[in-house]
Amino acid sequence: MSVDMRTFLAHVELANPITTAAGCASSGRELAQFFDLHRLGALTTRSITMAPRAGRPTPRMAETPSGMLNSVGLQGPGIDAFLERELPWLAQRGIRTIVSIGGGTVAEYSELARRLADAPGVTALEINLSCPNMEDRGRVFAREGSAAAEVIASVRSIMRYDVPVVAKLAPDVADIVSVARACVDAGADALSMINNPLGMAIDTEALRPSLAAVTGGLSGPAVLPLAVRCVWQVHAALPGVPLIGMGGVMSGKDAFQFVLAGACVVGVGTALFHDPYACLRIERELEDLLRARGLQRLADAVGLAHRPPGSAPRHLMVDSEESIP
Known part of the structure; x- marks a missing residue:
């Protein structure tokens, strides 16, 4: 039995639900060495x-039990170089591209959106809200619904209607559902979660923090249960909103958990650091799991764990008349 792995991010159709997580595949060239x-x-x-960034001082990565910490600090060449070299390379090859952006003010997010609004090759725009708001004592946008909503409303007013705006949420909040709802009310077409929760490790030999920046984002298998919980809660509250689930996905079974919790797209991040083929393997494993459970379409599994027992998709249920001897 073949499985229809197609999915939709808002109105944009994707051939399958697997994407890379922001920051884990640069802008594609490195990963393209390994597969199409x-x-x-x-x-x-x-x-x-907006501007080129060298990132934070080293050491800025540290291994932790079942995961890793990073404090790279949005290292990159800036929007000018991205528009000149990186996005055209992707656009010329017809790669569906979700462009992630980060800023320190609402005006900066708006200007990034303006620069990208008419750029060829932008499939969707992901708004990284885990950035400090320089106009509000450095408080992270993602931690307050009103601050996040202001960014989303500004970006949505600039982007073309056919380019979905995706709000990327952080788990370090009292109520992720309220932040998610504020973003959707402000115009977000989809939500992405989770960004890395903040963590810390101390080097017991050097007697110092393992990272130069002291704290960093925690990723890898250790955060999977946290991420699945966030997707579950937001899907339960906003069942019609497309969700990208990510955080600790190392296998098709991990991806399946996100789909069952309500995600229609799944991001793969840390796994790529040691296995550049991870996305292909995970997509294949997910398809095998769907087939083994008699699911003919990925769409039939999205949010399935929320449904009462016995309410499986119609094609999986035995007709009551046929079940009578």
Whole structure:
């Protein structure tokens, strides 16, 4: 039995639900050395900023039990170089591209959106809200619904209607559903979660923090249960909103958890650091799991864990008349 792996991010059709997580595949060239990027549902770029950024001082990565910490700091060439070299390379090859952006003010997000609004090759725009608001004592946009909503409303007013605006949420909040709702009310077409929760490790030999920046984002298998919980809660509250689930996806079974919780797209991040073919393997494993459970379409599994027992998709249920001896 073949499985229809197609999915939709808002009104944009993707051939399958697997995308790269922002910051884990740069802007595609490195990953293209290993396989044809058309085999991805979409490629998500690193978060693009207005000006070039060298990133934070080293050491800025540290291994942790079942995961890793990073404090790279949105290293990148800036929007000018991205528009001149990186996006055209993707557009010329017809790669579905989710462009991630990050800023320090609402005006900066707006200007990034304006620069990208008419740029060929932008499939969707992901708004990295885990950036400090320089106009509000450095408080992270993602931690307050009103601050996040202001960014989303500004970006949505600039982008063309056919380019979905995706709000990327952080788990370090009291109520992720309220932030999600504020973003959707402000015009977000989809939500992406989770960005890395903040963590820290101390080097017991050096007697110092393992990262130069002291704290960093935690990723890898350790955050999977946290990420699945966030997707579950937001899907339960906003069942009609497309969700990209990510955080600790190392296998098709991990991806399946996100789909069952309500995600229609799944991001793969840390796994790529040691297995550049991880996206292809995970998509194949997910398809095998769907087939083994008699699911003919990925869409039939999205949010399935929320449904009461016995309410499986119609084609999986035995007709009551046929079940009578």
